[in-house]
Amino acid sequence: MNKNIVVIGAGTMGNGIAHTFAQSGFSVNLVDVKPDNLEKAIKTISANLDRIIAKGNLTEDEKAKTLANIITHTDLKNAVPNADLIVEAATENLDLKLKIFAQIDELAPENCILATNTSSISITQIAAATQRPEKVIGMHFMNPVPIMKLVEIIKGYSTSKETFDTIFEMSKSLGKVPVEVNDYPGFVANRILMPMINEAIETLYNGVAGVEEIDTVMKLGMAHPMGPLQLADFIGLDVCLAILNVMYEGFKNPKYAPTPLLVNMVMAGKKGVKSGEGFYDYSQSKKAEKVSAMFLKK
Ligand SMILES: NC(=O)c1ccc[n+]([C@@H]2O[C@H](COP(=O)([O-])OP(=O)(O)OC[C@H]3O[C@@H](n4cnc5c(N)ncnc54)[C@H](O)[C@@H]3O)[C@@H](O)[C@H]2O)c1
Secondary structure, three states: OOOEEEEEOOOHHHHHHHHHHHHOOOEEEEEOOOHHHHHHHHHHHHHHHHHHHHOOOOOHHHHHHHHHOEEEEOOHHHHOOOOOEEEEOOOOOHHHHHHHHHHHHHHOOOOOEEEEOOOOOOHHHHHOOOOOHHHEEEEEEOOOOOOOOEEEEEEOOOOOHHHHHHHHHHHHHOOOEEEEEEOOOOOOHHHHHHHHHHHHHHHHHOOOOOHHHHHHHHHHHHOOOOOHHHHHHHHOHHHHHHHHHHHHHHHOOHHHOOOHHHHHHHHOOOOEHHHOEOOOEOOOHHHHHHHHHHHHOO
C-alpha cells in the first residue's frame, strides 16, 4: 500500500491517529468540519511530540518532519481523491458515519480501503452504506493513540481477507499490536470495559462511595493505572454513553443500560476532560494535563 492517508475528525482520537501515521512517515490529510478543532489538533500533536523529545525518543528534526507530513482540510472533496486508506474518527453517531461513508465511497479511488475507528457501531452496517463493503474495516485505536499499543482490527461481515491482511500488517508497521476481532456490539475492548465504567458510575449514583474512593479502590485494589471514573472522563462521557447505548440496543440486554447519572451528566454538558468537567474538574488546564501525563509516563 502507498502512504497517502486521510483521517476524518480531528478530535481526541483523530489527532492521535494523524500523529501516529505522520510519525511513521505517512502523508496525512486531516479533515474536520470545524477549523478550530484542526488548529487545536495540530497544537496537541506538537505538544505531544515535544513530550516524546523530552523523553529522548525523538529529535527536533523528526518532529519537524512529522508535522510537515500533516495537511489539514475542512472539505472532504480536497482531501480524499488520492487516498490509499481513509480512517474515519468523527463523532460516534450512526447517521453521521453512514453519511460520511457514502460520501467517501463516492470520492475515494476504487482501491482505497475505508476504515472506521468507531468504538461500537457495526462495521457491517457502515460497510453497507458503500459500494465496496469488502474494503471496509474497523481499525479501533486506543486513547492516547501515540502511546497505546493495541489496535482492534474488526472484520465486518463482508470484509475481504486481502483488506484484513493489509490493515493488520500496516498496524504492525505503525509499531502497534493488532488483534483480530469479529463484528459484534462493543467488539472486545468496550464490551468488557464499558460495563465496568457504567457500574462504577452506578456505584457513585447509589451513594456507596465518592468519586476518589471508587477510583482508589480500583487503582490500589485491582492495580488499574487509572480509576474507572477518571478513565471515563478521559474517554469522554458522551462517548461512553454512545457505546453503552449501542450495546444495549444491539444485545437487547438491560445489563448494558446506561446508568441515569451518566445520561444526566452528558445532558448537562459534563463530558469529562474535553469539556473541562466530568467526575473531576479540569477547568485549569494543568489538571487535564495531569490526566494525560498518567498515560505518557509509561
Ligand atoms: N475517546 C476515546 O477514548 C475513543 C477511543 C477509541 C475510539 N473512539 C472513537 O473515535 C471516534 C472519535 O471519537 P473522539 O473521542 O475523537 O470524538 P471527539 O468528539 O473528540 O472528536 C470528533 C471530531 O469529529 C469532528 N466531526 C464531526 N462531524 C464531522 C464530519 N462530518 N467530518 C469531519 N469531522 C467531523 C468533530 O468536529 C470533532 O472534532 C468515535 O467513533 C469514537 O467512538 C474514541
